[in-house]
Amino acid sequence: MRGEDMSAAKKALGKPATEMFDDIPVLQRKWRAALRPGERLPRYEDVMLGSLGRLADHIALLRYDGTLELSRSGRYVQTWLGDERWDISVAALAPDCATALIEAAANALDEGRPHLANAHCVRDGMVRTYDVLALPTTSRWGTTLIGAYINERGTQYNLLDAIFSATDDAVVSLATLRDADGQPFDFQVVHHNKSAELILKLPSGSLLWRRLGERANLLASPDVRELLLAVVCGGRGEQLEIETDGRYLRLSATAFADVVSLTMSDVTALKRRDASFRLLFDNNPMPMWVFDAETKQFLSVNDAAVQHYGYSRATFLRMRLPEIWPRDEWDSHSEALECIGDTYRSTRNWRHLRADGSEIEVLTFGRRVTFDDREGYLVAVVDITERRKAEARIAYMAHHDGLTNLPNRDYFQERLKQALDQAGGKRVGVLCIDLDLFKNINDSFGHPMGDRLLKEVAERLRTVIRGTNLAARLGGDEFAVILAADVSPNEASACASLLIEMLSAPYEIDGLELVIGASIGIALSPGDGLTSEDLMRNADMALYRAKSDGGGVHHFFEKEMDLQAQKRRDMELDLRHAFANGEFELHYQPLVSIVSDRISGFESLLRWRHPEKGMISPAEFIPVAEDIGLITQLGEWVLREACGEAVKWPVDIKVAVNLSPAQFRSRNLVQVVISALAQSGLAPKRLELEITESIFLAETDANLATLHQLRELGVGISMDDFGTGYSSLSYLRSFPFDKIKIDRSFVKDLAERPDCVAIVRAISGLGRSLNITTTAEGVETEDQLDWLRAEGCNEVQGFLFSAARPAGEITQLLAKFGQRASRAA
Known part of the structure; x- marks a missing residue:
């Protein structure tokens, strides 16, 4: 720090700061405003970056990962600390400042909210009181950061001036x-x-x-x-x-x-001098005493020392200093006393014994004095027992999950490396566990219920995983287990089966019976990897296979899985290039009115024409696009492209566009639809948006509000794959759909299975009763068409009429049904 900057900081530090006391509620409000729904802590970037202005000089940025470190500090803070260094342990700072920072940070992390504490410091003979506001945050890299605001409060006292004047x-x-x-x-x-x-x-x-x-x-x-x-x-x-x-x-x-x-x-x-001494010594809230420099005999103790240590004053004055030292520290205490000069300041933590035999950890500060004509030392004691407990809490929190109290990902990786180092060629197993149907619990009953369920899951894991083995929560509903005792494949398989059975048993919470499942991927060293990173990656690939097989099972890692993972990574890369290079195109499948035997609309379907691999099935690339976050951009492109094409068709022909749940989560869907209609000039009534029931499973109220806004624009809303979900009928009560589409699985076996006929009949009747159009998907034969006509369906689509065709073939399709393809007026 430059000399003029330090001088300015000292000037600010030396004046009462009552005019800045309102900074604390401002920072507290800023912290609360940055807290996002569903997150325990706000982002560091939202709280500590931006318009802090002069407050930046009063901010110390603390980072902890097992230990608390000072990452950055403003000029005011550096003057307060008496230290301009960065990236050092907080424990290496001045003890009075370090104690205040550690206790404030530990309480803020423990409580999950800002914590206001105060610190009493002596600087250049000045006794000053400071507010210390700890603001816990998390960064985009997953690091936990605490912004500590420090500011002087109230009046400061110059001890030397006070004594000199008095x-x-x-x-x-x-x-x-x-x-x-x-x-x-x-x-x-x-x-x-x-x-x-x-x-x-x-x-x-x-x-x-x-x-x-x-x-x-x-x-x-x-x-x-x-x-x-x-x-x-x-x-x-x-x-x-x-x-x-x-x-x-x-x-x-x-x-x-x-x-x-x-x-x-x-x-x-x-x-009068004795009265002044009693004011500074006897009534001081900090434990203090005077001891004889030669005999170590206590010569005087203040009330705070009597109360804090539990000895009576008479007992204290009969004792020698070593009697409050633990016997194993006698030598180190004695050596420290031999080395002190006129003043002494702790360079380490000391242990002291109280009258009840309990130990406390302290810092001591001493000065040589003459007391009753005897050479001695005046000693002040700072009890840091709670600070040490706070440090232990921080260390524990750095290695354990705050919700379930299981070891976290960092500690899991550390223990896995230890197990592999100590294995000596013997097998170490890693089980990656993912809970099946957990998202449904969160969506149906809310995150608090989901959190309680995760705690129950953790408790069940503790009952099974013991000894040198370890169970941890990696995040969300992902857990992992280390099997460290030279585990065989059969033993790993048996353990996985037991865990699936145990975790799939019903949970009872607040009178509700909740049922989930578990899928597990297994990797064993040394065959599946020699490092913790390799084992975790391969176990995760095995887990992905278990999930793909429907869940509720376990799979061992196989080398073919790595090839599939590489294939998926290649597809992810190709997808990003495909969107940038314009390799996507829309095909259109006709929707045919049963009554008029004419095309009433077209469903737009996304196709990917790869320059080397040709046409790639949507079933292959759509899930990958959803996983990498590309589906929202693709969905917006499809909407604009479909509207732009449909405006060329006759006015009685509609266009249907499928919407993904990700587009609803983006919360700008209504604006995107308005923009697509405005740019193309398409009438809103000619646009149908098809959704699936998964949209109702997440954030129901918000999604319903979006659907109503779209309905108010005049856009039609259709439910796709009706009848295949759990609560399709209840959704018809939640929102007045314009159309319901009967899933192809019911249409396929109409001629052979009476139950399919009954379902189609029920849905058609339901549509007539509610004045909702019914469309049957996957019609491939005349028999199926006859059945659907007989059961009262309004509309059909399928290969019987046409597969999805490029936009250039729309004219031919319309002509096939005797319709003109002239552009709407």
């Missing part, structure tokens, strides 16, 4: 006057305190700048003159006691070149 000792500074030969002949008063006028019984202001020889007073007496001359000529300190007016005064003089400092102590004011 003391009964007179302090007078005199300049030596010399004659032409350089010999001292008189002295002039250049400074004195108030007590000097009182002791000398002189009017205020009458002493300053006066020569001693000009006036008759105590200082002009021959004894005092002789004392001052001796000091100036001899170059060493001198003392003198005199009696005047029934008072005994002790004079001490010291010369600094031609300036003499004269101190006059009124010995008769001993009682």
